[in-house]
């Protein structure tokens with residue numbers, strides 16, 4: 001057992017220094033991640049597309065994927081360092097969704113890995129995860145968007161909502177399509193990588209209340225996709241999707257995102273410490289101090305849960321309930337956390353980024369709106385509870401984890 | 414013993430609900446978020462014509478003389494429609510004049526308020542949002558037959574639309590908490606008054622107001638010199654109880670929308686409402702809504718009866734802050750992704766009510782007050 005996020009070795013320290021120096025020398029201050037997503041410009045998008053390619057070359061964009069597929073071939077400890085330093089430098093996160101590569105890694109043929117995975121992991125192309133349909137998000141197995149064979153190709157028709165992604169359009173929209181209208185649920189889907197820059201693909205922005213999201217509606221009208229864009233068999237889409245959902249439901253410990261210090265908890269603590277009420281720090285008042293302490297404890301437990309799930313994923317063991325638990329805790333904690341900000345900051349927590357008195361540049365107002373999405377994005381809170389219960393065997397059969405890359409790369413295909 | 418609404422109260426509840434439901438659709442609420450004035454003058458006029466603005470103002474000054482509890486029913490209906498009207502701020506100020514103003518002030522202001530011709534607000538908070546007297550640093554200095562006010566106030570509601578503003582000022586250094594504060598009626602168009610609108614989550618109008626050597630006639634002092642804080646305390650107590658009514662109204666409506674949605678949305682081949690997980694969320698909501706409503710009515714009833722109500726008002730507000738937020742959250746949760754779309758109405762309720770909860774003290778201040786009352790020997 002070792003609770004260190006990174007081993008306290010000189011080698012690790014040197015690596016951290018290397019990453020930090022590179023970021024200091026290579027990232028333009030003006031291009032850093034803005035507090036408000038609305039301030040993310042087209043210029044920033046182009047800048048970061050280029051930077052991500054440079055980061056990928058160094059193996060730092062997808063550190064733990066194998067080198068031969070464009071990853072860094074590095075350890076989880078390296079990833080922790082990279083994630084921490086990137087966050088510290090306010091670097092923009094990857095423009096591609098994090099989950100599609102996992103599915104290709106596990107279910108793609110060698111040819112598909114070369115064709116799709118390498119360009120994705122090296123940031124030459126981008127992907128958006130296309131799952132939710134207007135009639136259903138929770139019940140993904142009820143997918144209605146259809147793919148019909150036409151010679152070697154497929155013709156796609158359907159629509160989606162809430163598809164997150166930066167930029168005007170990705171290179172690929174990735175998700176399931178119904179390939180067999182007569183087959184039973186879970187056996188009627190195929191998983192496709194759909195080139196997005198072609199006639200029949202219409203992408204429209206959605207205007208959401210929540211902060212820091214770029215969300216889209218997507219319409220596919222007679223979109224032609226070559227047969228080799230189908231990942232897994234034409235009735236295996238649900239299994240491919242399960243790998244993706246395993247990750248979405250916490251199976252990769254948040255992909256290392258939680259390995260960095262929790263900014264949000266830190267900012268609450270700073271606020272409670274530095275705000276003075278009658279000459280005393282706000283945090284020294286019992287109730288404000290208590291809320292801040294609870295936030296710290298919750299945040300710490302949250303980190304431990306993700307660290308455990310992350311480690312299980314990295315070490316190639318099969319997760320039981322750990323990912324699902326981490327995913328659910330993250331949601332529940334997020335909701336409690338947001339309330340604490342309001343209690344400690346009062347009306348200041350509602351001030352937007354343009355007001356000079358807004359704490360932490362208005363970050364909190366954005367977080368308030370963001371917190372609205374916690375119950376929904378990456379699967380609803382109710383579903384997260386069901387997933388966890390099933391992993392605990394509270395169901396007819398105890399559900400097992402879908403194959404993931406570190407283990408499943410060998411076993412699934 | 415009878416904690417239910419009587420027939421007359423039920424009728425008023427019905428009438429006010431119907432009025433705002435028909436006169437104030439979500440489209441209007443949304444339009445007012447980007448409107449410079451922030452409220453529809455037409456609806457304000459109609460509200461006055463219905464006799465709603467003067468409902469709880471004294472009869473001799475053009476009001477209806479109804480109780481605060483009755484007024485609570487009106488504000489519940491306002492909250493239910495999240496009506497973008499400067500009603501709460503106007504009434505808070507007007508009721509304070511009715512409570513502590515002299516005859517001349519009452520005559521000058523209250524009939525105008527009842528008829529819808531005068532919009533008001535109040536300004537106490539400066540830097541610290543906790544509404545403590547120590548935090549009042551804005552000064553008023555006597556100069557001839559005037560006071561000269563200098564300082565700045567924060568989170569002032571509807572200032573942009575208001576004609577008159579009640580301003581708490583320091584007129585003497587206060588050694589004992591609460592001493593040395595006086596309350597003034599300030600014409601918002603006076604030279605030296607300026608304001609900036611705050612960008613807030615709620616989309617309502619709040620301002621930071623600066624008073625730069627603003628001259629106010631001596632006749633505008635409300636209550637005695639240096640004796641303003643007890644008046645402010647009473648004002649805040651009424652205002653808190655009344656905002657709770659507004660929060661409860663909005664929360665109940667959000668709950669109803671969520672229950673309605675549960676019946677309509679099909680998930681896994683059957684109505685969402687048939688899943689027990691959803692039923693649990695609904696059961697929680699109704700406990701919280703009914704609970705906060707009873708606490709609010711109790712507080713308003715005590716105020717109406719002239720009974721001490723500090724503990725009850727704070728209990729209502731502390732619970733509103735926590736539980737009504739959970740009601741709105743559950744309602745949002747039940748709706749799934751669709752409620753995150755700006756054009757979908759629910760977020761208007763979420764954002765407005767969240768903003769109301771942040772007014773008149775967070776849970777902390779109110780728990781502190783409850784603790785003091787409960788633990789007193």
Ligand SMILES: Cc1cc2nc3c(=O)[nH]c(=O)nc-3n(C[C@H](O)[C@H](O)[C@H](O)COP(=O)(O)OP(=O)(O)OC[C@H]3O[C@@H](n4cnc5c(N)ncnc54)[C@H](O)[C@@H]3O)c2cc1C
Nearest residue numbers: 131132136137138162164373380382688690746747749750
């Ligand atoms: C900010 C944001 C970003 C998103 N990003 C993406 C993205 O990039 N890609 C993508 O594909 N999707 C994305 N989504 C969509 C998200 O995954 C869905 O909103 C979510 O899965 C819920 O689906 P739904 O909205 O259709 O709600 P529904 O599935 O209709 O659910 C409605 C309600 O029913 C409840 N419910 C459903 N089934 C059950 C059950 N069996 N038992 C009890 N309760 C149940 C749910 O909890 C919810 O409260 C995003 C959503 C948001 C808000």
